[in-house]
Amino acid sequence: MRAHLTARPADLTVRAARKPAVAVDVAGLRKSYGEVQAVRGVSFTVEHGEIFALLGPNGAGKTTTLEILEGFRARDAGQVSVLGADPGDRANGRALREQIGLVLQDIAVEPYLTVRETIARNAGYYPEPRDVDEVIALVDLAGQQRQKVRNLSGGQKRRLDLALGMIGNPSLLFLDEPTTGFDPNARHGAWEIVRNLRDAGTTILLTTHYMDEAQELADRVAVITGGQIVAEGTPSTIGGRDTARTRIRFALPDGCAVAELPPGAVPGDGLVTVQTQEPTKTLHQLTDWALRRGTVLTRLTVDRPSLEDVYLRLTDHGAPASTMDRSTR
Amino acid sequence: MSIATHRVRRHDLALLWHQIRYEQLSFWRNPQSAFFTFVFPVVMITIFGALFGRVKAGSYFYGLSALQYYVPTIAAVSVLGACYSQLAIVLSMRRQNGILKRVRGTPLPAWAYFVGLLAHCVMVSVTDVALIVGVGAAFGVPLPTHWTAIAVALVLGAASFCALGVAVASLIRNSEAAPPVVQLILFPLVFISGTYLPIHSAMLNRISGALPVRPFNEALLGPFAQHTGFDWHNLGVLLAWGAAGAFVAVRRFRWNPRPE
Ligand SMILES: Nc1ncnc2c1ncn2[C@@H]1O[C@H](COP(=O)(O)OP(=O)(O)O)[C@@H](O)[C@H]1O
Ligand SMILES: [Mg+2]
Numbered sequence: 001m002r003a004h005l006t007a008r009p010a011d012l013t014v015r016a017a018r019k020p021a022v023a024v025d026v027a028g029l030r031k032s033y034g035e036v037q038a039v040r041g042v043s044f045t046v047e048h049g050e051i052f053a054l055l056g057p058n059g060a061g062k063t064t065t066l067e068i069l070e071g072f073r074a075r076d077a078g079q080v081s082v083l084g085a086d087p088g089d090r091a092n093g094r095a096l097r098e099q100i101g102l103v104l105q106d107i108a109v110e111p112y113l114t115v116r117e118t119i120a121r122n123a124g125y126y127p128e129p130r131d132v133d134e135v136i137a138l139v140d141l142a143g144q145q146r147q148k149v150r151n152l153s154g155g156q157k158r159r160l161d162l163a164l165g166m167i168g169n170p171s172l173l174f175l176d177e178p179t180t181g182f183d184p185n186a187r188h189g190a191w192e193i194v195r196n197l198r199d200a201g202t203t204i205l206l207t208t209h210y211m212d213e214a215q216e217l218a219d220r221v222a223v224i225t226g227g228q229i230v231a232e233g234t235p236s237t238i239g240g241r242d243t244a245r246t247r248i249r250f251a252l253p254d255g256c257a258v259a260e261l262p263p264g265a266v267p268g269d270g271l272v273t274v275q276t277q278e279p280t281k282t283l284h285q286l287t288d289w290a291l292r293r294g295t296v297l298t299r300l301t302v303d304r305p306s307l308e309d310v311y312l313r314l315t316d317h318g319a320p321a322s323t324m325d326r327s328t329r
Numbered sequence: 330m331s332i333a334t335h336r337v338r339r340h341d342l343a344l345l346w347h348q349i350r351y352e353q354l355s356f357w358r359n360p361q362s363a364f365f366t367f368v369f370p371v372v373m374i375t376i377f378g379a380l381f382g383r384v385k386a387g388s389y390f391y392g393l394s395a396l397q398y399y400v401p402t403i404a405a406v407s408v409l410g411a412c413y414s415q416l417a418i419v420l421s422m423r424r425q426n427g428i429l430k431r432v433r434g435t436p437l438p439a440w441a442y443f444v445g446l447l448a449h450c451v452m453v454s455v456t457d458v459a460l461i462v463g464v465g466a467a468f469g470v471p472l473p474t475h476w477t478a479i480a481v482a483l484v485l486g487a488a489s490f491c492a493l494g495v496a497v498a499s500l501i502r503n504s505e506a507a508p509p510v511v512q513l514i515l516f517p518l519v520f521i522s523g524t525y526l527p528i529h530s531a532m533l534n535r536i537s538g539a540l541p542v543r544p545f546n547e548a549l550l551g552p553f554a555q556h557t558g559f560d561w562h563n564l565g566v567l568l569a570w571g572a573a574g575a576f577v578a579v580r581r582f583r584w585n586p587r588p589e
Contacts, residue, residue, distance in 0.1 A: 033589060070434060072585055097436040104434070108427030112358035117351070124347040125435045148358070168435070 020084030023048050023172050023203040024069060029078035031064050038064040040227035041078070046205050051198050053218035054207040057315055061227040062207035063105050066176050069205070070102055083172055098127055101170035105177050107157045109164075111150035115141050118149055119163050126168035138193060139163045155186050162190065166197060173197065175206035179213060191217050211307045225315040239310030246279040248286065248302050253295040262289045271299065341441070348437065348445035356449060366415075370407035370457045371464060377403060378468040390527055393554050400465035401553035402524045405486070405546045407457035412450045412487050414515060416494030418507045420446075425504035425586055433584040447491050454487045475552035478559045482548040485564055489571025493541065496577035502588075518542045538563075541570040 024046035031039040039061040046052040054062045067073045068080060071087035083099055085092040109118060119136060123129035136145050139159040144152060149160065158181070165173055175194070179187045194217055198204055208214055214221045215235045222232040223239070231239045249271045252258075258267055262285065265274045276282040279302060290297050305313075357363055381395035390398040423429045432442055466472060473479060497514065501507050519525070521533055522543035528534055537543040544563035551557035 072430065072433070073589060094436050094438060097434065102434045104427065104430065106427050108431045110355055110428055112355050113351070117354060121347075121351040122435060124344065124351075125437045127436075164431070 019048075020081065022046060022081075023083060024052075024205060025079070025081040026065070026069070027079040029065065029068065029080060030076045031061075031068060031073065032076055038227055039068075039075075042224065042227070042229055043078075044222050044229060044232065046203060047220075048203050049198065049201055050219040051194065051204045051206065051217055053214040053221045054205070054224050055209070055211065055214040055218075055221050055311065056207075056224035057209055060224045060315075062224060063176055065224070066174055066205070066207055070100070070174055071096065098168065099170055100172045100174065101165040101168055102174040103161050103165040103176060103178055105180075107154070107161055109149045109157055109160055112148060114146050114148055115152070115160055116145040118160065119167055122164050123167045128169055129167050130169045132167070135163045135167050138166070138196075140189065155182055158182070159186075159190075162193065166202075170202060172203045172205070175204065177207055177209065179208075179210070187213070211311050215307050223311060223314050230314045231310070235307060238307070239305070239314055241305055241307070241310055244305050245275040245277055246282075246302060246304055248274040248276065248279070248283060248300075250297040250300040253290075253293075253297070256293075256295060260293075262286060341438075344437070345441050345444055348441050349448045352445040352449050353452070366411065366453055367456060367460060369410065370403060371460050373407075374400065374403045374461045374464045378464060382468045389529075391555075394470070396465055396468050396470045397554040398527065398550070400461060400470050401549040402546050404458045404461045404553075405542070405549050406519060406524050407461060408454040408483065408486055408545070409490055409515065409519070409542065411453040411457060412490035413494040413497070414511050415453075416446060416450060416491055417497040417501070417511045418504075420495060420498035421501050421504040421507035424498070424583065427586055429584040430586060443495070447488060450491050451484060451487045454483060458483060473553045474556060475558050478552035478557075479549065481559065482545070482552065482564060482567075485567055485571070486545045486548065489541065489567050489574065490545075492571045492574030492578055494574075495582060496574040499578050499581040499583065522546055539566065541567060544570075 022045045024044075026045070027043045029039055029042040030037075042061070042065055044052070044054075054065065056062055064073065068075045069082050069087055071093060074088055080087060082096060085096050087093075087096060113121065116132065116136065120132050123132055136142050139162050141156060141159055141163065144156055149157065152160065158178070162175075162178065165175070178194070179190045182190060191213070194204060194206070198219075206217070218235055220233065221235055221238050222229045224230070233239070236242060251270060252261075252267055252272050261267070261272060262274075264276070264282075265272050265286075267273075274282060274286065283302065287297070377399045378396060381399065384390075384395035386392055386394045386397075420429070433439075462470075462472065497511060498507070501510055518537075518540060519542055521528065522537045522540070523534075523546060524542065528537070534543070538547075544566040548560045548563040548567065551560045
């Protein structure tokens with residue numbers, strides 16, 4: 001081990017010299033604020049080079065988890081490793097912050113500097129920053145670069161925040177609800193930026209309460225609610241989406257009595273639902289039944305549970321975690 | 330192996346210089362605040378000059394002319410404003426709106442951030458004092474001769490009151506409370522320390538002599554007007570207060586707007 005290390009040039013990058021197996025490793029993390037248990041035994045890992053999303057409603061404990069990883073908050077229990085270091089240990093602070101970038105939930109930028117000056121100032125804090133012009137172009141603020149920050153719109157300030165998160169050329173980027181308050185165009189723009197960063201090798205850990213954001217962006221998702229992770233997987237497999245039964249639905253045909261429906265068909269509010277593990281066969285039988293009767297299956301759909309269905313089921317139909325917390329105490 | 334992949338830690342002095350430059354830039358970019366920072370002490374000493382410019386030396390001012398007395402005390406109070414008041418208020422505001430937290434998220438070391446602020450406060454203090462001495466000279470106050478003693482008292486005073494400003498910012502929870510709390514501490518202190526009216530009560534002077542403002546006044550009055558040099562006793566008291574402020578600041582300073 002020692003021989004191996006001393007064989008390298010002395011000033012070789014810290015990053016390369018001891019790159020840990022995973023970018024982020026969290027095990028049994030707990031944090032309470034007085035009576036409120038914000039994080040109750042959270043465990044997950046983030047692999048190098050992936051986009052990992054913590055998806056959950058307001059009050060789920062996303063920001064608390066992220067801020068512990070960023071070194072802003074002390075944890076009550078559990079193990080945390082960020083790029084191989086413990087963010088709770090002050091001795092690691094500077095070296096760690098040289099390698100991570102962050103976009104906090106609340107926008108905070110000094111009002112009187114221009115966009116360009118703000119980015120150039122932060123660039124000077126890092127040992128190997130990205131090019132200021134390149135970053136300005138990436139977040140699409142070239143037209144505003146000589147404006148004072150206080151004259152920017154909310155969305156532009158958020159993009160400036162994103163620029164500050166990436167100016168240090170981080171190997172790991174934390175994004176806390178990066179697109180909250182964006183219009184749809186701006187969101188797609190932000191997603192594009194995040195994807196490009198990932199493709200260039202940056203590991204990204206983001207939080208969101210938007211299902212489409214997790215679906216669009218994340219390589220892996222963990223659903224968090226009430227301070228606990230209730231499901232984890234890729235956006236297409238999470239919550240058993242891939243193995244869940246297919247759902248076939250159609251409108252109850254006019255003049256068709258419930259008793260006449262094929263076996264397994266359950267009438268609901270205006271739509272008849274058939275759940276099946278064998279969609280090809282079931283669909284065949286169903287259309288066969290309809291053709292023979294001469295009825296038209298209007299509003300026919302075949303689908304799997306959407307991420308939204310899974311999310312709503314997992315997070316108790318979207319009930320805010322905080323009210324759940326209180327009612328169970 | 331290309332140079333670009335080597336991580337060379339930016340020299341800390343270069344980093345400090347970078348921070349000082351940008352701290353200055355954000356100050357000067359807010360012209361209103363920059364204007365009032367310098368106009369206030371000039372207006373003060375001009376008013377005192379107009380009111381007391383003709384008052385001859387007498388025992389009420391310890392054998393000095395009124396303006397000989399007021400040039401150093403107004404200089405001292407301008408340093409208090411630039412260091413203690415400004416820093417306590419600015420830091421509370423920056424904490425409240427999350428700017429401090431954002432700074433903490435970068436690799437900029439805390440000491441560099443604070444030295445950047447200290448450098449700014451010293452710059453403002455020195456400028457204020459120079460303006461006050463200039464206006465005083467226009468009213469016929471003779472220029473001081475002990476410049477080294479003045480410089481030492483100024484820098485030590487600025488540093489100590491900066492430390493006290495950071496300490497008060499550490500103890501205040503929200504930024505709305507900052508200006509009233511800062512004034513509430515400062516106003517009685519300035520008043521009993523003889524800044525605006527010489528105090529001839531031995532008891533009061535003994536009390537205020539142990540608090541931070543009067544020692545600073547005295548440390549400036551000597552070399553400014555009485556042709557004495559270093560006032561080691563008062564400089565020592567000032568240093569002790571600065572150390573106490575720094576101790577509280579180091580122990581209690583928070584970057585995060587939301588307490589745990
Ligand atoms: N600084 C704090 N002091 C007290 N309670 C807090 C604090 N921060 C968060 N909480 C509480 O902890 C819970 C989790 O909050 P948070 O981590 O911000 O969730 P999320 O980011 O998922 O919305 C919430 O009930 C919230 O009210
Ligand atoms: Mg949050």
